[in-house]
Amino acid sequence: MNTADQYLKTIYVIQQGTDGPASTGGIADALDVSPASANEMIGKLESRGLAEHEKYKGVHLTDDGIVRAREALQTYCIIERFLANVLAVEEFRTEARELEAVIDGTVADRLDTIIDRKPECPDCFDPETDACACLELVSNPPE
């Protein structure tokens, strides 16, 4: 997943949560970047046809942007589930956030062949907990 994907994922989650466009400030806060950096990336997403920015209203994703955001979200869910259930990482959410920029979707797809992800993914993603809502935590990796 690259940086653009992190933005798409964030905008998508805000959009879903508020049922409306995402404000630049909200996106910048969520990604812990300056509003100027957020604006720059939003411009890039617009030029790639992935998002549309309306002054005073905010940003919303195009259909292509939504498809890519959902893929990014799925990649994130796979990483999170893999860390929690296969490597038994305690701080799996923190680590998933750190690793998502370095793990590509194709790599996540391969990891997906050994995890038990639910068919409703990525709709099961819960922004409140920043995790998959159907993620069962195991104390020990399966035998």
Place this chain on the structure above:
Amino acid sequence: MYANGRIGRVVAVSVGQRVTTDDQLARLLQIGIVLEEVVEARAYHHYQSLDEALDEEIETLLEDAAEESADHRERLETLIDGLGVDSVPFDEIESLVDARYGRTRPEDFDGVLYDQLCNEETAYKFYDDLIEAIHESDADFSVDREELLDTLETIREEESEGVREVTEVMERR
């Protein structure tokens, strides 16, 4: 943080594609080990499931893939030893591949070759991204940086050769 109630507690993420700590590097190397283990275990399964119908060319390809993955795994294990982190036991990953294999296995020769191609391409992409993320970082790791990059670049090159080999076999058939 977001002003809107429902997602007010979403945790901020850090944006970037750099590896900045020993722990992060170790975790990525562990993921590399798992990827190699998945290749090895899947190659073994393909071999078993298509046993009677396998021809020599595909049999050799699967054997070589499994051997190469085992070799890559050992080299990655040497690196994470230097970071004081445990490897991921092969039998653990093998049992996960066992458990899910029925759902994801290829149905015929073309599927097996395509799966091998995906394996090699995925591994190449993983090492390529990891090498780039290390280059982007000026962090001081507990392992020798030059040795680290040297090992990863060699493995990446072998994955790239693997992609070429599988593609050639696919084109011939």
